[in-house]
Amino acid sequence: MSSTVLITIISLSTLGLLAAIVLFFVARKFKVYEDPRIDQVEEALPGANCGGCGFAGCRNFAEALVKAESFEGLNCPVGGSDTMKSAAEILGRVAPEVEPRVAVVRCNGTPEHSPRTNSYDGAPNCTIAHSVYGGETGCSYGCLGLGECVDACDFDAMYMDSVTELPVIIDDNCVACGACVRACPRDIIELRKKSKKERKIYVCCVNEDKGGPARKACKVACIGCGKCQQVCEFDAITIANNLAFIDSDKCKFCRKCEPVCPTGAILELNFPPRKPKEEKEAKVEA
Amino acid sequence: MNKLLKISPSPHVTGKETTGKLMFGVVIALLPALAATIWFFGWAALLVTAVSVVSCVIFEFLITKYILKKTPTINDGSAVVTGLLLAFCLPVNLPVWIIIIGALVAIGVAKMTFGGLGNNPFNPALVGRVFLFLSFPVQMTTWPVPRGFATGYADAETGATALSILNENYDKGNIDSLLNTPGSELPGYSQLFWGEMGGSLGEIAAFALILGLIYMLAKKIITWHIPVSILGTVAVFTALLWLANPSSNIDPLYHLMSGGLLLGAIFMATDYVTSPMSGRGMIVYGIGIGVITVLIRRFGAYPEGVQFAILIMNAFTPLINTYLKPVRFGEEVKHG
Amino acid sequence: MNQIKNFTKGFIKENPVFALFLGLCPTLGVTTSAINGIAMGLATTFVLLMSNIVVSLIKNFIPDKVRIPSFIVIIASFVTIVQLTMQAYVPSLFDALGLFIPLIVVNCVVLGRAEAFASKNSLWSSAVDGTGMGLGFTFALGLLGAVREILGSGSIFNYKFIEGDGMLIFILSPGAFLALGYLIVIVNKLGKKGS
Amino acid sequence: MVIALLTITLIASASLGAVYEVTKGPIAAAMLAKKNEAILFVIPEFNNSPTEDAYSIGTDGDSIFFYPGYNNGELVGTAVESFTNMGFSGKIKVMVGFLPDGSINNYRILEHAETPGLGTKMEPWFRDETGRRSVLGLNPGVNNITVSKDGGEVDAITAATISSRAFLDAIQRAYDNMRKGE
Amino acid sequence: MLKTFPKGGVHPPENKLSSVSPVEVLPTPQQVVIPVSQHIGAPASPVVKKGDMVKAGEVIATGQGFVSANIHSSVSGKVLKIDKMPDSTGYKQLSVIIDVEGDEWDPAIDRSETVVREISLSAEEIVKRCNAMGIVGMGGATFPSHVKLSVPPGKKCDILIINGVECEPYLTSDHRIMIERGEELLTGVTIIMKALGVERAIIGIENNKPDAIENLTSLAAAFSGISVQPLSVKYPQGGEKQLIRALIKREVPSGKLPIEVGTVVHNVGTAVAVYEAVQKNKPLIERVVTVTGKDLARPCNLLVRIGTPVADLINFAGGIPESTAKIVNGGPMMGKAISTPEVPVTKGTSGIILFTEEEAVRNPSGPCIRCGKCITACAMGLEPFLLMTLASRALTERMEKERIMDCMECGSCSYICPASRPLLDYIRLGKQLTGKVIRERSHK
Amino acid sequence: MEYIIIIIAAIFVNNIVLSKFLGICPFIGVSGKVETSLGMAGAVMFVMTIATLVTYLIQTYVLDALGIGFMQTITFILVIASLVQLVEIILKKVSPSLYAALGIFLPLITTNCAVLGVAILAVQQDMNLMQSVVFAIANSIGFGLALVLFAGLREHMDLADIPKSFRGVPIAFVVAGLLAMAFMGFAGIV
């Protein structure tokens, strides 16, 4: 072995040794503990940082998960139960099963149903419009049609229909993150339980006015007459403030309520056609 | 009254100023300089200007429409201003294809990549110019001498600009003799003022640029802060150098009127989009440009430094905007 | 793991330069011509391949605590070997790449791969991964080099196809940044369309 | 753990040492070859070994090296490794060959950081016969080898006057020091 | 040089079409709709029922808590119903609807024309009386006046400022009051001075109302401690912080009230209302409203009962012109567009302006060109362009740091912006978001 | 004067990031916010100065003395790696907030070309001890300047309307290109 090789070996080893020793002592002196599971959980999350969980980004949520006593109320809507399961596995806990949900727009105030009374000329933003005036129609509860919900959706699951001037949800893309629900200043959008074959039945109105004014503002407004509540056998329908609401967790999709509504405020979608009353069906779908 | 009543948040009246009118005002302010350059360089100058303006507008149209898929924004006139100013800092004998590349870079790279009007951190026309300067140094530093009307400039006689002559001679210590020798290559003050000398299109005639400044100040298109702080800083800095060593430096007046300083200080440093927004910020920005300009002119490799100085201070603009806020109400006068 | 996918991922989807934004200094620094870019890429590939192999061979013997230092020593050794070899047998290339040869040591791609892949996978996978990533890196550098050479010098692989000079700026530093910025967008657009 | 690290270091350093041993020769040879090739290029044929007969003069914080070439004992030319700090981007190193009468036989740029496409034109420019570009055959002792802008006899590279000045400065420096050394 | 505030401001065309029209009395309407919330603070709670007969000046709803105000019937007649009715924004609000029968007033009210100069009430009694009479600020904010008349413990007020600026274009109601009711006004000022315990009051009036300046200056000689100060014309000089700065060179710090710098600001209309409440026992049941517009047949100033439909006012002034595209309640810079002329006049209605299509249309907004004109225009020294961007991205933390809550919503920024950006629209949104965050934090 | 030239050259003329292409990864990675970038600049300055000092000593008194110059790369990287780890451990304890801000980038300083590059450059340019240290400090200031300017520009762009496909890294490169272009103006100042 030549002397160069020898010198090389000796000097490098000494250097390595020295560095190792210094580091060893410093590391001892300045030790800080950070839960390694936070990293693991974060890796299991989708990383969309959408805030659907209610936390500021995925890492924040991971920290919350690690700290949480139970997973009650903690859910990543984007990743769904699979993600929660793997997070639970990492932390050795059981995750609650969450039922998949999908957003619906509870307003049917198309120009045809709800004639325009004013024209809005402010900044195209629903919250701004909502805070300065009641709306372009006589209904001060309905959709303002400026698409703030659409802008909020990170998953290309919404668009504004130019004819109805209402937002439309593309069920296949919707991950039920709830961003649109939070964005809408009028609480028009709701996350409802997903059902087989994308079936939906819900009151497509949020107007709390009494029957007369409500009807005057919009042909398909819910007038709070209570007929649907009477026919529902499952206690799924409640009426409050002149407005009916169908609880998607209780609804059994029996379709009894839809025909009794005098204004057509209840919508049913993706059901097979009814035999005798086809005429009405067509009207609602239009 | 059969229409629907309009509803909107206040205010319900608006001022008369629009983006388009402001840009048009800048174009008007540039007309004297355009006239001067046509006077000295003939139709070739108009050709360069036209090519630049038209290609800027066309590029903006094509990019907004086909690449960004937005509604084209050429009506606001900002592309016209960019085109004009780009042309104004090019030599008159520049081949057309190079001008077109410059326009593409100015609009495509410096402006539209950032989302168009209002979003670009760097001055588009200057980016276009510096890009060309660094890409085609030979073509960008051959300056035809003015021959008046009607002649082509493809094969014109070329000469050095005032600043490049100075740049060659600072270290030789013969500046004062150069200036005082009749018939020396170095242009005199009246040439600087009226514009009969080599240089890029828009920079030669000081009087035309000053007319533009007066117009823009009168029309409130710009405020005094930026031009005054730049010119003031250059004057002070060069005066100090000159007083310390008159044979290796030229006097402040000469500095002010030569090169692209006036064009830059009046029209390019004042670009709204890329300059600070508060008065205090503008002054800091102007001082920065002044100092860097003189440093580059006097000590750097390039005879002229305004273009770089403005771009460098453009980079500082966001920081200036963050740290030099307007004076808030309640900050200045405390309890009376 | 599918070895073919493992190999090809480095080209577009996980391209160290275009997708992961790693190893950017040599990417910008040496790509004044296609040849330089490719040479740098291949030198890096060699180091990547060898260090991946060695790391995956000895992964079980290295305690966790000294994992990173050990990797660095291994990588640095291979870099020095490349350095000495190039200096001896291709001195002109060595001069052209200059400082960036020793800097392969700190190329995040190399250490990143050793740490993220080789220390967890088999010899064969690691070798495939190293080669794939290395060639992906080479591809990126070659592409950027080619673009800059074509625009900046009007030539490709030293073959001049226009009279006179190109757009000088592309040989200079601003051109490097600009070209890379636009290349990333274009490559990512094409990549998305492809998959 | 220390043992593992130590083992790795040991193996690494040993193999490095070995590679170094192997490449030491070729590296030195490559460096010498480069120099010899440049010398061969700038002075007429010789049959001594100029690198062995080399001598140097220190100036401006660096050194200038002289490689005299003899053919059968007769001086046929001197290759001078000269430098200048006046380049556009710092130092430029050139090898320039003088015939015994002091006229420039040929030159080669060894090292520089000038801008490609501008300053890099030094290599072909100053032996190009167009106009007054070429410095070959000029004698710095007789001719004024500065750029024409400065009143000299050589045309500067278009848009690269700085590099041209620097190049000529290196040549002049080589000549002056060669005369001084004699 | 006339006094003014130093920073910011704009100068919109004044268009004071009705400044020479004396105040006319609008006949009582057939029905009035009186909302129970016409002021800042808690809504009042109705004390009448359907079918009750009321006289003009009778309390129909009582204020809830300190910052609130009583509501009085402005007419005599029968309560038709108490129901939710659309207010000027189109949202429904609890209102008392009264069918007018005759014009019978509460006997306690002194309806004579004679001006009573002698002040018999003590400071506390004045405050109590204002509270009982439902006096709120007439300058636009409708802040209950009794609150402003009671100086909080620990604070001291040394000077009263009376706001006769009326810097909004078109509006002339304060102008007419200063000309026609100078003596009542000055007596009102003296009453307020007594309530606050100050020796000095300054009335600030913009120089475009020389007749008002002249009238008050000559009358003020007979009142001790009151002076009139002409100001140069610049919007938003009527903003209280700007006015204080212009008149006495004090700057109210961010987030603080004028009392912090030893002053209180009241509008001239408020001073007259205080006079009437204190000396004549008359509640706030009518007010002067300017009805104006370029195409309106007869721009005028009207004395109007609260609750009168806006349509009645317009009809009196010549009817809605065909060209009308927008109707604004208040001034063009700060007023609110109303969705239908059926809505009622309230205590805060200083003017009704009918805009033509040409004036009403907002130019399409373009990208911000960072011209800085909004910064120059903002009298609060804010950066509206930045606030708008931050608001549209809901960056509340940064908005708070950039002092969005200082914005007084004067609209100068939107007015001046060459790119027609809806700056104030977004700044309001930002203020809402930020205000919510701040409130939540202070609750914790 | 000599030191002034070194300083100006390193900060403006041959800016380590914009013209030498060293330390690009952290330049692109940690430049989102002005505050973080200031922290990063500080960390780099600290590490770079100490690293250059130590490596200079090792080069002169170990490698050159023993004639094993070829071991430069491996010894330098070892020294730098240990140093960074040292800084990391200490910072974690002393200023957790700064540590949190710099996050994963502290370890990245190890694999940061700037530190190793400057150490090697100082040796290559035959500088003496004092010159090397000044050189290191000047370069880290240059790094900091570029980083902070860049962070300011990126904060500005966060609020701008950048086309989707350019957001993030690509636009950062375009800005870096334009910044480098502006800095070309300093050519020849020293």
Ligand SMILES: Cc1cc2nc3c(=O)[nH]c(=O)nc-3n(C[C@H](O)[C@H](O)[C@H](O)COP(=O)(O)O)c2cc1C
């Ligand atoms: C990007 C760029 C690189 C340059 N590189 C060099 C160079 O390497 N050498 C040089 O002498 N001049 C170079 N120059 C030109 C000088 O800045 C200067 O203009 C020139 O040397 C003197 O002008 P002249 O030769 O046209 O008289 C360069 C210019 C640019 C724009």
Ligand SMILES: Cc1cc2nc3c(=O)[nH]c(=O)nc-3n(C[C@H](O)[C@H](O)[C@H](O)COP(=O)(O)O)c2cc1C
């Ligand atoms: C929440 C709030 C509290 C106030 N408290 C007081 C107060 O305690 N004393 C007072 O004199 N004025 C008070 N004011 C009234 C303000 O000083 C001011 O006169 C009022 O907001 C109307 O002014 P503007 O029209 O300029 O907005 C208060 C206002 C608000 C909004």
Ligand SMILES: Cc1cc2nc3c(=O)[nH]c(=O)nc-3n(C[C@H](O)[C@H](O)[C@H](O)COP(=O)(O)O)c2cc1C
């Ligand atoms: C932008 C702006 C402009 C204002 N202009 C006036 C005005 O011209 N006249 C006026 O009396 N009050 C104006 N005010 C309201 C005053 O700030 C303040 O609230 C009022 O003078 C207080 O008196 P009050 O409580 O008696 O209404 C304005 C407020 C703002 C925010």
Ligand SMILES: Cc1cc2nc3c(=O)[nH]c(=O)nc-3n(C[C@H](O)[C@H](O)[C@H](O)CO)c2cc1C
């Ligand atoms: C006073 C003023 C100066 C301007 N200066 C320039 C300029 O120097 N360069 C340029 O490209 N555009 C200029 N413009 C046009 C416009 O602002 C510019 O294209 C924007 O930077 C594009 O976003 C100017 C506009 C104004 C109003």
Ligand code: SF4
């Ligand atoms: S539609 Fe609503 S809930 Fe569904 S993904 Fe979009 S934002 Fe989320």
Ligand code: SF4
């Ligand atoms: S649903 Fe809500 S957010 Fe969406 S457009 Fe309608 S009002 Fe706006």
Ligand code: SF4
């Ligand atoms: S509305 Fe607010 S931000 Fe705009 S100018 Fe007025 S105070 Fe300033």
Ligand code: SF4
């Ligand atoms: S006035 Fe309008 S365009 Fe000018 S800076 Fe303000 S928001 Fe931007």
Ligand code: FES
């Ligand atoms: S490659 Fe240089 S810092 Fe990453």
